[in-house]
Amino acid sequence: MRTAIASARRVVVKAGSSSLTTPDGAIDAARIDALVDALAGWRTPDGGRGREVVFVSSGAIAAGMSPLGLPVRPRDLAIQQAAASVGQGLLIARYASSFARYGLGVGQVLLTADDMMRRSHHRNARRTLEQLLAFGVVPIVNENDTVATDEIRFGDNDRLAALVAHLVRADALILLSDVDALYTGDPRLPGSRRIEHVRGPADLDGVRLGGSGRVGTGGMVTKVEAARIAGVPVVLTDAASVRQALAGEDAGTYFHPPVTRPSARRQWLAHATTGQGRLRLDPGAVEAVVRRGKSLLPAGITGVEGDFSAGDPVDLCDEQGGLIARGLVNYDAGEIPDLMGRSTRWLARELGPEYEREIIHRDDLVVLANPETPSRSAAG
Numbered sequence: 455m456r457t458a459i460a461s462a463r464r465v466v467v468k469a470g471s472s473s474l475t476t477p478d479g480a481i482d483a484a485r486i487d488a489l490v491d492a493l494a495g496w497r498t499p500d501g502g503r504g505r506e507v508v509f510v511s512s513g514a515i516a517a518g519m520s521p522l523g524l525p526v527r528p529r530d531l532a533i534q535q536a537a538a539s540v541g542q543g544l545l546i547a548r549y550a551s552s553f554a555r556y557g558l559g560v561g562q563v564l565l566t567a568d569d570m571m572r573r574s575h576h577r578n579a580r581r582t583l584e585q586l587l588a589f590g591v592v593p594i595v596n597e598n599d600t601v602a603t604d605e606i607r608f609g610d611n612d613r614l615a616a617l618v619a620h621l622v623r624a625d626a627l628i629l630l631s632d633v634d635a636l637y638t639g640d641p642r643l644p645g646s647r648r649i650e651h652v653r654g655p656a657d658l659d660g661v662r663l664g665g666s667g668r669v670g671t672g673g674m675v676t677k678v679e680a681a682r683i684a685g686v687p688v689v690l691t692d693a694a695s696v697r698q699a700l701a702g703e704d705a706g707t708y709f710h711p712p713v714t715r716p717s718a719r720r721q722w723l724a725h726a727t728t729g730q731g732r733l734r735l736d737p738g739a740v741e742a743v744v745r746r747g748k749s750l751l752p753a754g755i756t757g758v759e760g761d762f763s764a765g766d767p768v769d770l771c772d773e774q775g776g777l778i779a780r781g782l783v784n785y786d787a788g789e790i791p792d793l794m795g796r797s798t799r800w801l802a803r804e805l806g807p808e809y810e811r812e813i814i815h816r817d818d819l820v821v822l823a824n825p826e827t828p829s830r831s832a833a834g
């Protein structure tokens with residue numbers, strides 16, 4: 455028994471396009487009803503309140519294919535957006551009538567990656583979701599496909615689901631796909647075995663994470679990444695197993711949570727933001743920030759790139775350009791060259807006491823890489 459899941463009071467459940475639509479691009483009403491049966495049943499086991507579900511639903515583009523006469527999933531962004539516009543309305547209408555069978559209302563919440571990054575939008579989204587839950591309504595979240603451009607899109611909803619789990623401080627995340635678990639390789643190939651538990655990156659050594667099916671987008675790579683960043687227990691399985699998954703039974707693949715859950719602010723900084731510029735640090739500053747949890751001072755900075763403003767998230771890199779941390783910067787990009795390499799005492803004496811402040815305060819910093827392991831390049 456997975457007790458952390460069985461005792462969860464608030465869960466985020468994400469279903470991929472392949473679980474909600476037919477391969478030719480139409481809503482699969484029977485499967486949606488079956489999924490809603492399971493979610494409504496879990497939510498009100500004894501007709502009472504107290505368990506809450508936030509449902510992240512993909513499938514807008516896929517559901518718009520057949521009505522628009524599109525034989526295959528479109529690649530062109532404008533056609534995808536038109537399909538999403540048609541399909542999203544149909545999906546929500548279907549959820550509304552399906553949940554109505556249980557006397558439950560639904561609320562549509564469409565979000566972009568930019569909404570997750572901007573603190574004020576993020577706060578508003580959280581308030582709305584909390585209010586919907588307080589009304590006993592089931593929020594149904596999707597990416598706002600009609601305004602998302604290729605560069606900033608989530609594309610798949612796996613990462614969005616993990617960010618929504620952060621946003622509502624969910625107890626668990628359930629990812630539903632058209633495969634019942636993560637396998638050691640593409641499950642369509644002979645010899646692939648189900649992985650029951652993932653406790654850390656070592657459990658994924660040698661696992662081949664393939665691409666998506668006919669109507670989905672991210673494949674397994676984005677699901678494993680979502681499980682890595684969720685910060686809570688995650689189950690990856692198929693829609694037919696959602697009841698067992700929510701009951702904490704042995705279904706699909708169970709991703710164990712980290713020993714300590716990061717603060718909401720650090721989760722937001724690490725996973726919902728992108729650096730608006732880069733600061734290069736000397737080895738002493740890397741050591742202070744990564745190992746000693748110190749604030750970043752001007753003395754340890756050797757380079758600055760980008761056109762950011764005070765308050766923006768910026769990436770911190772080591773001398774090789776490897777990404778080591780991200781933080782909310784206290785100065786505009788244009789101010790930093792005059793401060794770099796200087797002690798705070800010198801800056802306060804020469805420029806005034808307001809220049810004594812850190813470049814990034816340690817409460818606004820999150821470490822992203824351990825310098826003992828090769829760091830990812832921040833440029834990519």
Ligand SMILES: Nc1ncnc2c1ncn2[C@@H]1O[C@H](COP(=O)(O)OP(=O)(O)O)[C@@H](O)[C@H]1O
Nearest residue numbers: 470471472631637639664666667670671672673
């Ligand atoms: N190692 C693996 N384990 C499980 N499934 C895999 C693996 N590698 C590739 N896949 C494929 O990933 C697909 C699911 O991804 P995707 O189509 O994006 O789903 P969804 O629409 O549910 O988000 C499955 O159909 C499966 O064939």
Ligand SMILES: N[C@@H](CCC(=O)OP(=O)(O)O)C(=O)O
Nearest residue numbers: 470471512513514515671672
């Ligand atoms: N927002 C998009 C999600 C696209 C998609 O295919 O996602 P997924 O099925 O989760 O891999 C939609 O609703 O069509």
